[in-house]
Amino acid sequence: MAHALAARSVGWTGSSIEITLWGGHTSFREVDSTPGRSLYVSLVGPLVNLVIGGVGLLLMQGQPLYGVPGLLLSMAVYSNLAVGIFNVLPALPLDGGRIVESLVWQLTGSQAKGTIAGGWAGRILVGLGVVALAVFWVRGAQGPSLILLVLAVVVLLPIWQGASAALKHGRLRLSLEQVNIEALMSPVEMVPAGTSVAGAIEVGVLDGTVILAMDPERQHLLRVMPEAVLAVPEQLRAGTPVTRAGVPADDAGVVTLGSNGDALVRAVVESVSGTVLVVDQDGQCIGAVRREVVIAAIEGRVRKESQK
The missing domain is CATH 3.10.580.10 (CBS-domain)
Known part of the structure; x- marks a missing residue:
């Protein structure tokens, strides 16, 4: 909702929200897009998650809730904090990747170069994740955990696929930018x-x-x-x-x-x-x-x- 409202506030049309297993995502058509507007629309999503999580933490510190209300509050707090932190990772198609795209776009004047940078950031992030898992398993006393392996695949594979798609899209867009x-x-x-x-x-x-x-x-x-x-x-x-x-x-x-x-x-x-x-x-x-x-x-x- 934050993404959709922010997009509409800067004149981007066609804003729609699709609910998915992961929560949902917002789509819109970027009309008269600029690095600043793209950065603004990208930031509001994880910012809202972190604000909700932070307010919930304060409530938990004040008057503790028990039973179902306490469970719902803790779920809201930790899920929002987790999603907020995850989404600011510098990898397209996450919001953090959009932030990288906007910053490189501002520096170079080319949105395509920003998209390519966000795609490479995503691939590097996945590579670091794989290395971290390998080091964890090598140094650990136990062998690889099946649960951890499945979780890593579920998290890292979509990031790799999104980053690869961003690279392909960015290269095509860079080619289009050069059309005279x-x-x-x-x-x-x-x-x-x-x-x-x-x-x-x-x-x-x-x-x-x-x-x-x-x-x-x-x-x-x-x-x-x-x-x-x-x-x-x-x-x-x-x-x-x-x-x-x-x-x-x-x-x-x-x-x-x-x-x-x-x-x-x-x-x-x-x-x-x-x-x-x-x-x-x-x-x-x-x-x-x-x-x-x-x-x-x-x-x-x-x-x-x-x-x-």
Whole structure:
């Protein structure tokens, strides 16, 4: 709940809470994320656990409770303290890993590098855990405890898997950050609603130019789709309004020319029409990026990474 409320307080949408065997987790969509906001949302979860555990400890020191109330209080105290401490371990996908990610992000300016750092921190933590268990068993008088072994697997294996997934995601995200918006940008033209399909072809809709138009009621923005233009028989193109070959583009994303590739990809994903307008520092539209061009660039980078 703390994560969800913190996420909503900084404008992140889609916050939802899923209850699981381990208690639960919160998911949300990071809108306009920054290192500071990510750090804030990550910290509140374990902080609330530690505050609940601390307050419970004070209550236990004051007027001791016995029976079921005492049992419930002690369970709440120790479980919250355990979860709070566990979650601040520096390993993705734990909150401590998010803290590492935010700090490296702040230092480097790259969220992807922060994700990679959090993933490596998780792998190192698992390695230290394995070494600690080995030393404990070697020095102990008894052999390995089956209960301890099962507990170690239950705890360390998910951390290793989460850290590995974070590394893979971070490397892909780093590759996306390096996508050059200017290199992918196409010219953009705004044409009157009465323009014909033939007119859109003359402007360059089939040559990569992004053609935009208002609907006849001038209430919604449309993007003229090349495949829809090609579907119009050649003999009918001069008499067919260009709006017949358009799709709603009111949801078109907007990025600045200086944005990184990660921001571009997020804008493309969130746009149903797959249209992202590129603006300069003065807010003037200077071009557009099409989803198909971004996908081709991503696939090319993924192929390069897989060949290394």
